[in-house]
Amino acid sequence: MSDAINTANAEISTARQSTNKHKDLNLDKPVLWLSGGFIALFVAIALFDDTLLAKIVDVGFNWSVMIFGPYWQVLLLLTFLISLALAAGRTGHVVLGGLNKPEMDGFRWLSIILCTLLAGGGVFWAAAEPIAHFVSSPPVFASTDDVKQIAINALSQSFMHWGFLAWAILGSLTSIVLMHLHYDKGLPLKPRTLLYPLLGERALHGITGTLIDTTSIIAVAAGTIGPIGFLGLQVSYALNALFGLPDSYATQLVIILLAIGMYTLSALSGVNRGIQFLSRCNIILAIGLMIYILIFGDTSFIINGYLQGVGSMLNNFFPMATYRGDEAWLSWWTVFFWGWFLGYGPMMAIFIARISRGRTIRQLVCAVSIIAPLITCFWFTVVGGSGLAFEISNPGSVSAAFEGFNLPASLLAITQQLPYPTVISILFLLLTAIFIITTGDSMTYTISVVISGNSEPSTAIRAFWGIMMGISALILISMGSGGITALQSFIVITAVPVSLILLPSLWNAPKLAIEMAKTQGF
Template sequence: MSDIMNTAKAEAITTEPSHTTAHPTTETLTDKLGVNNPVLWLSGGFIALFVTLALYDQELLSSFVNAGFAWSVKYFGPYWQILLLLTFLIGLALAAGRTGHVKLGNLDKPEIDAFRWIAVMLCTLLAGGGVFWAAAEPIAHYVSVPPLYGEATTPWQKAINSLSQSFMHWGFLAWAITGCLTSIVLMHLHYDKGLPLKPRTLLYPLLGERALKGGIGATIDACCIIAVAAGTIGPIGFLGLQISYALNALFAIPDGFTTQLIIILFAIAIYTISALSGLNRGIQILSRWNIILAVGLMVYILLVGPTNFVINGYLQGVGTMLDNFIPMSTYRGDEGWLSWWTVFFWGWFLGYGPMMAIFISRISRGRTIRQLVMTHSVMAPLVTCFWFTIVGGTGVAFEIAAPGSVSQAFEGFNFPGALLAITQQLPFPLIVSILFLILTTIFIVTTGDSMTYTISVVISGETEPNAFIRTFWGVMMGLTALILISLGSGGVSALQSFIVITAVPVSLILLPSLWDAPKIAMKMAKEQGV
């Protein structure tokens, strides 16, 4: 296997455009860190300003963020809903037509085998949501019914509605916006045309050379780095808070900043080392073991948990989601509810969009458009929905059997409390709880290493960034999370809300892909004779 991976890595390096080759050995530390790149100062400076304001006056920061959050969801929420829906539908159309046979990345065969490709893809996007949100969101919608559905007549129908709403938030639309059409645009412009693998390249078809040079290009890249850094720092901070809570509940370890500090330092070390080892080693290895552990836990819960409920809930939940797909996608009846659920999620996933597209472009060389769209926008969401049924659906089943057994632990949006309330009702509760905590940690670590790598690619302009810049961004995001949680959970919560604000400029950067991706796909279909 190592020979295959080394060969793939060698091919990747030798087939990159000339501008992505490594700098000579005489480059200084300043060059290695990208200090001369204005994108570093724009993105790093903005994050530093955010942290400084949090340290100076957290209430002032929260007031700014809350005002920006309210403005963003009010004026951009409807646009985001349409953007995500069109992205998914256009992607399906490209996959279904003759353009589905188009090969991407200027390679005849895939660079990474199917299992590792899917594993990296799943682990990178799911992050902390793969465990804590999977446990908490279904029970949240069960306890407080989504407005589209209204009150159900039976607990079973109430459960199905809660699952289908969760599936909508973590399903087709969320996945599509993080690398469906944008990856098609980037892979063609980078691998076929030699343009840089950076967010600014997404606007090249619209703005031409202006998108690649000067202040416009730097601002585009910086906006996308700020968004994805915020989206990564937040889960790292919550990892410390949530694992600390769980360790206190399970082992009576003090739930304080010292415990949170140790947890986050451990996470920083792991994902930075993984990012340093490269795309073809640490990131793939962690993702592979994460998927193996997740599958093992799924099989275990399926066998010893409420098996019939999980299977029937998944099938009917997916059916209900499909039946209400357009109404849920375009629902505007309760803007207050939308701002803390659907639109909040859309803002979070949009923030990841351009940088995830860069990452997907790096791991998807040699894949066809059909393989990319169907795997990323259809298969991965269906797997995610099944995972949510295994974890959250089991919690809903326990809640129906013993009212209050999960919902009471979840009160006040206590995410780890909901997870532990579920695992404690399974056979061998301590072992299962520990495995879920390990799984959560690896999920967030794989996102940390992937985004550390991707940010480093954008800053350095290389597909194999040097160790200095990878270490800098990995440590910087972790230390930022530490500073914010030292202020209490409010610091990280402000950052979570800020993620939605960053989605405003990022969503405008993603918009041209709606028409650029079909144009590029049809052009490549003609060139490749398909």
């Protein structure tokens, strides 16, 4: 009899352990199965028939940019303008997050914000986009034979794509809504909460809330898998060019496995340890490289290019933001970037809400919508502006390397014209890797928060998502760059439903900000 009781107790204990493991992994959450299953299906189709996948994605991409492109341009513009109005008015004094004092100092806070969005784009696009617009002038600018003016126009267009509008959509109005509803009202820190003022309880429960969260996770996972894959492709190319190492899948495999290990461990350590540490290191390295290039590069061109480029962007701000004259060009540039950044919108807002408790609306908007964009534009001028200066003084020195839209080659063409080119090239590759690792760990953490509903999700769910995104990148690049390219185009498709999730924040953020201002006595 006692043996039977012991056996029964053992079975109960095993069942409880199994249940606890399921809870740790959140296997009972439909969002996990839908989002993870969709990504797995995408990768499976890519392996089974990449031509079919490319056709499906191309049709969806073309439809998305044609139908929703104008709406996205208006959405980003209004988000930026409304956020500025809230920061400038009495609502700017409102303290968010239910704390009187910020949880972290300003440098660490801004470092994390900067590193999370810029990712690898902050290095390779900074080198490549200005030269791309220099070689082929953006249609919004009148044609001219003045080479320096062409360079300024190229910088201005790059600033538009990586400046005020791109940053504002990632965490200005949406972060205000989430911080109030989560910290003051006790609603979950999930994308579904953004639609609570519009849909009420329907947004929080049942299929509606599940679909909102699932769509947001798929979009940000796709947006993170792409840069992870490109990290392997780009660093492998650079190592081959610098040291003759084979530009092969084996090299890419090692690079991505190292990245997976680093960003997963960082995500496991949480916001206050690994993510903060990596962000701080990245910003310090970026500042060091900027100072070096300012000293040994064309300092005068960089300073003048930044001032004139920002001035030209502000002067042409509304024409560039609302330009619709060449839809083919827009789908390759502006609308593509807007779709990419929109995909990050809800999850970045959650991440910023998580790290911004105790900040005022004015501090939040100034950091996200003004300071971060201006720093980004200066970084683009230091890297891409140096490339333009080299190109003007020695035609073909950068544009020839960039031919065929070769992003890593354009970066190397710039670094190879600086003193100690090999050392500087290695440091830029390290910077790129840490940028992408920082994005990987922050998005791994944020996805885990959304699925678990806990601000400190279990290590199991963090490790699962970190490894899953990395493995997906490895599978896609095993097919060549076409797999990652299809994923990049797919990001724009996911921006369609995500942009609808972000829309109500245009009126909900001002409404909630005014309510908070009255409550706090402003």
